Amino acid sequence: MRIVYGSELSLRLKGELKEKLLGPEFKRKPKLAVVLAGDNPASLSYVKGKGRACEEVGMDFLLQHYPEDVSEEELLKAVSDLNADDGIDGIIVQLPLPKGLNEKKILDAIDPAKDVDGLHPVNTGKLFLGEKDGFVPCTAQGVVALLKEMGEEMCGKNAVIIGRSKLVGMPLTKLLLNENCTVTVCHSRTQELAKIASQADILVVAIGKPRFVTAEYIKEGACVVDVGVNRVDGKLCGDVDFENVKDKCKAITPVPKGVGPMTITMLLENTARAYLLRKEK
Numbered sequence: 001m002r003i004v005y006g007s008e009l010s011l012r013l014k015g016e017l018k019e020k021l022l023g024p025e026f027k028r029k030p031k032l033a034v035v036l037a038g039d040n041p042a043s044l045s046y047v048k049g050k051g052r053a054c055e056e057v058g059m060d061f062l063l064q065h066y067p068e069d070v071s072e073e074e075l076l077k078a079v080s081d082l083n084a085d086d087g088i089d090g091i092i093v094q095l096p097l098p099k100g101l102n103e104k105k106i107l108d109a110i111d112p113a114k115d116v117d118g119l120h121p122v123n124t125g126k127l128f129l130g131e132k133d134g135f136v137p138c139t140a141q142g143v144v145a146l147l148k149e150m151g152e153e154m155c156g157k158n159a160v161i162i163g164r165s166k167l168v169g170m171p172l173t174k175l176l177l178n179e180n181c182t183v184t185v186c187h188s189r190t191q192e193l194a195k196i197a198s199q200a201d202i203l204v205v206a207i208g209k210p211r212f213v214t215a216e217y218i219k220e221g222a223c224v225v226d227v228g229v230n231r232v233d234g235k236l237c238g239d240v241d242f243e244n245v246k247d248k249c250k251a252i253t254p255v256p257k258g259v260g261p262m263t264i265t266m267l268l269e270n271t272a273r274a275y276l277l278r279k280e281k
Contacts (some may be wrong), residue, residue: 004252006253007079007257007261009145010261019211021059030089031087033082033091035082035093044059053268055266075094075097076106079109118135118136127171130142137168138176142266143204148261152223154182156180157201159203160200188207207228209239211244212241218245223249224240226240237255246255
């Protein structure tokens with residue numbers, strides 16, 4: 001059994017990106033802008049982490065922080081101004097937004113060429129149509145990078161995803177199909193979930209229930225990626241009962257230090273790529 005730490009892979013990839021940004025392709029530092037509304041503690045922590053990661057690799061970072069009672073019109077204007085600013089390469093609107101704001105309307109206002117979270121309908125369409133110039137949600141990208149780090153040959157393998165969110169499950173389905181996996185997507189209404197999961201060579205769990213997946217869900221020698229982040233008794237844990245399943249796995253990611261660091265790293269890579277794609281036009 002091998003524990004694959006996203007924190008270690010993230011450090012290596014950020015080091016490679018830092019070197020790349022010093023190359024002749026980049027005439028200036030790529031710049032990421034984050035729009036944050038309210039003071040949700042988790043969101044503040046995530047945004048701080050994104051800013052720190054930008055600094056580590058040599059990117060510029062802009063935070064536009066609005067109060068909890070910000071109007072929808074103000075946020076739409078902020079996004080519009082960032083779209084028009086040629087010095088901004090990537091834009092993300094930190095979720096969740098305060099109640100009363102139309103999340104879809106605000107996300108859809110982002111220029112698809114700057115949508116480094118990969119949530120715009122144009123980028124979703126490009127992913128599923130197989131076009132190469134779109135952006136993919138960062139967590140889904142991070143999962144594939146971790147599976148490759150596990151050394152698992154994905155071609156022809158049975159992959160089961162537990163969770164069908166637009167951030168993880170749905171884009172990951174297409175990414176794993178691109179790797180020639182046979183993909184099954186499960187969710188809260190799936191019957192005989194443990195039976196289906198236990199046939200998976202690759203199991204990705206993003207269901208949002210702490211320690212939900214136990215040994216009966218695991219095929220001997222499977223590769224398991226735990227996307228879940230839950231707080232139980234003041235401690236972080238995943239959707240997989242790590243201690244219960246680890247001895248059955250060929251490789252597994254922990255929580256924390258698993259998928260989380262990879263999400264931010266993929267965001268940085270998307271921002272650098274957005275700079276290059278915009279420069280080509």
